[in-house]
Amino acid sequence: MQRIHFTAADLARTRLQSTLGPVAEGVFALGVLTQSRNADYARWRGDVLGRLRETSSLNRPLVPLLRALKAPDDLLFLLDSSPDADTSALAALSMTRTDAARLAVDMWRAGVAPYWDSILERLDSECDAHGRIAMTGGVEQLLATLHPRIVWNPPVLEIHDGLELDVHLRGQGLLLNPSAFLPGLVGRVIAAERDSDQPALVFSVPPDAAGLFAIPDDPEVTGGQALSALVGQTRAAALRALTNTCTTSQLAARLGVSPGSASQHASVLRESGLITTRRVRNCALHSVTPLGMALLGGRLRKAPSTARLGTRPASVN
Numbered sequence: 001m002q003r004i005h006f007t008a009a010d011l012a013r014t015r016l017q018s019t020l021g022p023v024a025e026g027v028f029a030l031g032v033l034t035q036s037r038n039a040d041y042a043r044w045r046g047d048v049l050g051r052l053r054e055t056s057s058l059n060r061p062l063v064p065l066l067r068a069l070k071a072p073d074d075l076l077f078l079l080d081s082s083p084d085a086d087t088s089a090l091a092a093l094s095m096t097r098t099d100a101a102r103l104a105v106d107m108w109r110a111g112v113a114p115y116w117d118s119i120l121e122r123l124d125s126e127c128d129a130h131g132r133i134a135m136t137g138g139v140e141q142l143l144a145t146l147h148p149r150i151v152w153n154p155p156v157l158e159i160h161d162g163l164e165l166d167v168h169l170r171g172q173g174l175l176l177n178p179s180a181f182l183p184g185l186v187g188r189v190i191a192a193e194r195d196s197d198q199p200a201l202v203f204s205v206p207p208d209a210a211g212l213f214a215i216p217d218d219p220e221v222t223g224g225q226a227l228s229a230l231v232g233q234t235r236a237a238a239l240r241a242l243t244n245t246c247t248t249s250q251l252a253a254r255l256g257v258s259p260g261s262a263s264q265h266a267s268v269l270r271e272s273g274l275i276t277t278r279r280v281r282n283c284a285l286h287s288v289t290p291l292g293m294a295l296l297g298g299r300l301r302k303a304p305s306t307a308r309l310g311t312r313p314a315s316v317n
Contacts, residue, residue, distance in 0.1 A: 002159040002189045004201065005168045011139045013173025016131055018123040020177050020193060020200065021256030023101065024079050025119075026108035028181035028188075028202065030071035033111065038183040040209035047213075048111035055110055057102045065103075068093055072188060073163070075100055079200075082192035116237070118212045119180055126178040126205045146176070146203050149186045159201070161186035167199050175200040180207035195258065238265045239296060242275055245287040 056062050074089035134142040144152040149160040175198050182204035193200040241254045252262035266286050269275045274292035277284050
């Protein structure tokens with residue numbers, strides 16, 4: 001069992017976020033590929049394994065490594081910046097940290113990126129639903145309704161899954177992140193998420209696997225693929241996200257990238273005339289231009305959710 005210990009300050013600083021980014025999604029997707037026998041993912045596993053074999057950047061046989069891997073637990077240290085992060089699996093797998101990171105990124109490209117629009121829409125919807133619970137019933141009600149096997153026993157959140165672990169938040173609050181790649185599992189606790197340095201709980205949501213991993217013929221989706229081919233997948237995602245005006249840091253959270261990377265993508269989009277940027281105090285606010293909207297073809301997508309619960313989002317750079 002994993003246990004998260006809260007104070008009153010932690011409850012006030014708890015927030016929801018749609019994704020922890022490509023490395024995290026790759027780590028948890030590896031778990032489905034190597035460990036899950038969920039029939040809903042059978043076609044996805046077959047398709048992804050073929051792509052992963054073709055595109056792997058590792059200089060070693062891939063299949064024996066995947067058979068030995070117990071992802072996400074073996075690679076969870078990639079998401080954890082705490083000094084106590086467990087790297088013992090590396091020696092057993094004869095992997096370096098660089099090898100592990102490459103494998104997670106390769107998995108993102110092969111098994112997550114082709115379906116990212118559908119997956120992100122599902123994660124956004126989950127954050128919205130839980131956010132409404134927090135707005136009407138408070139954060140404690142939110143914690144009590146995350147998953148049937150996640151139990152709120154004040155002041156401790158009990159996750160009835162995984163290795164024995166106690167995490168004391170000590171006023172930092174908790175980052176709550178849904179995942180479509182934990183079928184049959186409950187959740188995984190990260191003592192210090194690597195980008196925010198905040199403790200995080202990645203919890204399982206029941207996905208519609210057939211809907212998430214289908215290759216649709218919808219002309220809107222075809223248009224989205226063409227946009228990705230034109231400006232690149234991440235910048236296409238940034239352009240869609242900016243149909244809701246936001247700051248650079250908020251854009252970074254929506255895309256699951258660093259603020260520096262988000263700033264670079266925004267700069268390229270701005271120089272291409274697809275977005276505008278205006279300064280409000282110390283914040284840079286980005287919005288899509290009419291040209292950008294024309295390139296999107298009028299296909300508006302809700303931006304990924306990221307907000308502190310019970311408060312208005314803070315203004316950040």
